Amino acid sequence: MDTTRKPSWLRAKLPSGPGYSAVRSLVDQHKLHTVCQSAQCPNLGECWSRGTATVMILGNICTRSCNFCAVQTGRPTELDLGEPARVAEAVATMGLRHCVITSVARDELSDGGASVWAATIRAIRHRNPSTAIEVLVPDFKGRLQDVDTVLDARPDIFNHNVETVERLQRPVRVQARYDRSRSVLRHAKSRGFTVKTGIMLGLGEEAHEVEQTIRDLAADGMDILTIGQYLQPSKQHLPIARWVEPEEFVRWKQFGLAAGLGVVESGAMVRSSYHADEQSQRYTGVDHLNTQNALAGA
Numbered sequence: 001m002d003t004t005r006k007p008s009w010l011r012a013k014l015p016s017g018p019g020y021s022a023v024r025s026l027v028d029q030h031k032l033h034t035v036c037q038s039a040q041c042p043n044l045g046e047c048w049s050r051g052t053a054t055v056m057i058l059g060n061i062c063t064r065s066c067n068f069c070a071v072q073t074g075r076p077t078e079l080d081l082g083e084p085a086r087v088a089e090a091v092a093t094m095g096l097r098h099c100v101i102t103s104v105a106r107d108e109l110s111d112g113g114a115s116v117w118a119a120t121i122r123a124i125r126h127r128n129p130s131t132a133i134e135v136l137v138p139d140f141k142g143r144l145q146d147v148d149t150v151l152d153a154r155p156d157i158f159n160h161n162v163e164t165v166e167r168l169q170r171p172v173r174v175q176a177r178y179d180r181s182r183s184v185l186r187h188a189k190s191r192g193f194t195v196k197t198g199i200m201l202g203l204g205e206e207a208h209e210v211e212q213t214i215r216d217l218a219a220d221g222m223d224i225l226t227i228g229q230y231l232q233p234s235k236q237h238l239p240i241a242r243w244v245e246p247e248e249f250v251r252w253k254q255f256g257l258a259a260g261l262g263v264v265e266s267g268a269m270v271r272s273s274y275h276a277d278e279q280s281q282r283y284t285g286v287d288h289l290n291t292q293n294a295l296a297g298a
């Protein structure tokens with residue numbers, strides 16, 4: 001299979017319009033990092049044009065070196081204690097009724113950054129009482145007391161990605177483990193939270209391994225699963241093993257729903273935070289759509 005040319009169904013929308021410009025200036029003004037930029041997300045044009053962005057807290061340098069991820073690896077700088085308030089203000093300016101926050105891994109911190117996570121959730125809640133807060137967190141090395149620090153701040157959706165099938169964890173997510181991620185997710189579920197996870201396809205996984213992964217995640221009680229196409233950020237990252245056809249994504253969605261998952265968002269361009277408001281609405285039946293999108297003027 002020729003993986004050097006993107007298939008037609010993977011052409012992304014170019015950034016444009018007043019929504020895009022407004023998000024760009026807001027990110028600059030509040031000195032925020034976004035995973036949209038740091039991870040070279042293909043949906044940046046579409047999401048920013050809709051007036052939404054996924055803010056990445058705890059800096060833009062990660063202590064880990066996952067072989068699929070474009071975020072810079074290195075020694076992070078000191079903690080930015082003003083960040084939670086600025087993130088809360090940015091969420092208010094964007095007029096979001098559903099926000100998604102993520103972070104780099106901060107393995108050098110004794111709590112992995114959990115206290116900053118909690119401060120950020122509380123600051124957003126205080127400034128935006130009716131906004132649903134979705135958190136996409138690292139695994140905190142499996143330390144459940146740090147996971148509890150985040151959960152005690154009461155996010156509306158707890159998301160942590162297992163990223164790939166069990167066999168490919170080591171080559172794809174060097175410092176992470178399938179069982180550890182599952183235990184973090186199960187812990188959040190056991191505390192009654194709505195729990196979400198995601199995987200990428202096109203990394204060399206076999207169909208039976210995808211089936212097993214979906215069954216594992218359904219057995220763990222996951223509420224929402226995202227499935228998307230892996231894209232290689234640079235030649236230094238893992239190569240794309242194959243382009244997954246749109247029909248196959250549809251089959252995995254049907255498989256996941258039949259396995260017992262509540263919502264399965266499956267498609268080439270699907271990412272954790274892509275249309276997260278709509279996924280959440282489908283799961284909860286509550287309208288978290290950004291009907292008051294101040295930035296896009298929608």
Ligand code: SF4
Nearest residue numbers: 062064066069071105
């Ligand atoms: S933990 Fe891995 S996926 Fe997450 S930001 Fe760091 S390198 Fe990227």
